[in-house]
Amino acid sequence: MDSAKPRNPSETNGEPSHTPTMFRNMKRVAVLIETDTSSGCSVIRGIADYAERHGGWHLLLDPRDHEHRSALPDGWSGHGIIARLSSRQQIDQVRACGAPVVNVDDIYEDLAEFPMVITDEAALAEQALTHLLDRGFQQFGYFAPPSTQYSKKRGEAFVKAVEEHGFTCREYKPGYRPGRKIGWVEQQRRVSRWLASLPQPIAILAIDAAHGRQLAEICHLNSFRVPDDIAILAGDPNDVFCEVSTPPLSHVKVASEKIGFTAAEMLDSLISGAAAPKSAIRTAPHGIAARQSTDLLAIDDPMIVDALRFIRAHAHRGIAVLDILREIPISRRGLEIQFRNYLGRSPAKEIRRVQLERGRELLAKRELSISEVAHACGFANATRFGVAFKKEVNTTPLAYRRELLAGQKDRDAGY
Template structure:
């Protein structure tokens, strides 16, 4: 006799999340991944643009909501519905106290700055629609990180095209005037992909070389739009799927009447998706450039300081001094940095066995890679893989 199992009633959960961006779609993917691993939910979600996530239909009834709480109108609707809510917006609205999961802006700023500092950049700028408080919040973190390095950060308020009162030509001319007067080479960090692509377009129209004079990095990935500019736009890969998964986990607890261990969680971005808009070195020393290019090409093979010095006709002491002055580390520390970066990428994006990853990163054994990795990151490779995949 076949044993009958009682049907599990699906929770009805509304998602107030835009579906027009990679961030929104990946957050929804994280939510659905959680649901597939647990009790069933029916998700109420409609296609929507970046700034217009659809609210639930009038008189909608359900069990909970996951929302990008971006404006007072959404807050009012959520309070009227009176169901458990988890917020996945980085925007801080006064008077709201919903449990929240977001990107760690400080860590994102640190990642962006280190990325450009590792390429020798000493001039930085930030661009975005500053009338949005969240854009200004990110700028605050960026300035703090650079201030610790003794560096300033220029800024430019570029409203979204649908909010811009100027005509296209006036808007482009104002941006180009700003770009021309900036010190070069300069690293520009854009709030999202739209301002970044506008910067690349503006540079192309006045023959300002990207990335050699102006390198551009977006704070968020949005495929395939990042490939529509020429050169293609590099971006910070935010943990949107992990944010969605964690938000679903928190909402599940709330709908079951259980208290949350933490009401606010933030996740650091793990890597930068490198494309042509940042493919450059802001260094003029020919010996240093030659050494860095050699290290990039051979970092994942057995390599020693003697191998490096055999390619570049300077003394060991002078080479060490040049690296310390320009990059703040030694040549072999640069090799280690590249290997750890590649190990992180492989742990995040593949299911390769640990020994295969070790060999791909230039280590003979997994045990030695694990020792170096844990010393640099604080956790083992296996712990890192588990953490990044929730």
Template sequence: MIKRISAYPDRLRIALLILNESHWSRSIMDGIARFAAEHGGWDFWLHPRGVKTPPSLPTDWQGQGVISRISDEPLRQSIAKHNLPTINVSWHGVHSHRFPKVIADPQAAGRLAGEFFVNRGFEHIGYIGPPLYYSYQDAVLPELVTAAENAGCRTYQFAPDPAVPQPDFDFQRDRLVQWVRTLPKPVGIVAWNTIQAREIMLTCSAEGINVPNDVAVLAVENDPLVSKLSPMPISYIEQRVEQVGYESAKELHRLISGGKPRHTPLLVAPEGIVEKASTDTVFAADTLVQDAVAFIKRNCDVAISVSDLTRHLDVSRRSLEERFRKVLKRSPAEEIRFARVKVLKDILKQTDLTLAEISQQAGFSCENAMLRFFKRMTGLTPGEFRRNHPQDLLHDGQ
């Protein structure tokens, strides 16, 4: 029997049974590591694995707690034998007193995805759910369908061949091609992950279908590397996965300290949509609205107003407002604000500029004006937002 003894007796010994092959899972471990570092450091026992690597916790392992992606019954049983505080970070299974969950909120992600395409004026929304081998009970789809159909949109779900459950979508290529061909255009497609989103884009390229004007693609789960290997960068839902890891470590620490498990899962709400080229279109027959949005995007780092838009387009404010409402279901002022807050988020995530430097670069009159605007739009201070995205600065420097 192997006796596992920490080199630092006062540090907590925590077992991590989490996938290491996906960006999502590595981001969770980033968040766990951040919390541990803030609390004197933890000693981790790791079981690096892929989806098909059978996980288990050795019977002789000694420690104080476990954070795991509990995806099957054998793993659940191997952890249960230790009778230790355990946090489940998987969408698999149900929340329980013994294995409480800390997860990204899948229902909120579904609503956000549906509302995104609705607000862009799409009347048709497609969906590709989790690969069959994941065996998930899909919590994203119902909320997406509700958001879409409440707005009068039609939804279309891709049905993979159950006889071919392999993760390689080449096995589903013919079926995927037929599905994309039959979808009414233009259509917004929500894909469970970036791998599927990339396959949709490759299919469209082979079929001569324009992305994003005929088919716009949004991923629920983001993988930056897969996005870089795609025909164009893929838009995704910012699900704050690193924060899921941080909150799971925080919750485990609370349980180890004598706290009681929560009655319901701890859900980390998504932050919003990160738009890339795969959805960078304005679905509108109204060319004036298209020109207006293009002007806003070109000038999103300066303090433009609706009056600037009307002068540039030589149109009355009332007419512009009515046409925006009809096509995009929002006002020109809202479009300007959304564009400006996106600029601020990008600068905060990708640079280490001071707040004064950011306010100047983003075209604000002063730092306080920028602070008030960002807080009103996001509910967070710039500092809080940046702390939720520490990995972005590190990745940009590599």
């Protein structure tokens, strides 16, 4: 009988006929994002979080072809795709699939047909530069060997930010085209030559943690001290590379999990028939994870260095400028003048900046109440903390926490 014949997979939207009904009714989403990097896994975690919250999703994670390239399986039929579009072949494949696509990378600039959720590179550059300026650096570099695996946008944004602050950014430009394979010895030689040409001390933003660690290795081989001669800040985190690097690497806390959550939310609306946004959704990083590779105060006045170290060690105790003057043999006027000379702000504002920087970090700890965060930063109560935070960050601590934790699972009841 005809009813006994197995149905064609195409008649069940690409699912075999024996697939249970509950799975056939799920939204099938292909996730073309690498699972062998920390940032890729974080994006996927955000996607999975959205899928878990809303239910009815089946995720095809990081499918590869016979050459281990990210690609859809032959004959795959699904409802949508979230991809890090990183090759023309991949772009042609997802275009031919016909399903809605959300792109989470900006390697290609001519893909207006695909809505994007990406890192706000201008915000990343400003956060990175502020972190380095706060440590007294006035010489800057950018390290990103030519590659087809990442965008030029990060370097362009950082150079622009540096120049807008009145400084010069020295980029690594070895003179070979993206995609050309360069051996370790030759690359080491080229990078070593570039490092030797730089003024010191200098702070360098590396495109990501892998290249930050590579830079640290080459500094070590050439007897450049990190961070004394060359400070290194990674533009993207990788827990292993940042932790095992010598010294451990500071990095920008890119909001990868939030990017994944937002991309999934956007794809869900596209699947439901909503129009794609006309411009990319740009997500600002969550700040800087400071480690030893930038732990230097590049200031040639020992008393100001001591004052800054005192602030960083004791700001959370609610200190005032008078507490600094009790420890450092300098007049209040001299302290004010030198702080404005080196940092462009008063000692009181530096205390407040350090307190609020700690506040941003602690707001990521869901187990702490706003009141507990306030006291841990040196404020008498949550109200004073909220007023200072709103004035500096232009949002309340609670709103900042909600934004910071967007795309993460609710591990506790409430904020």
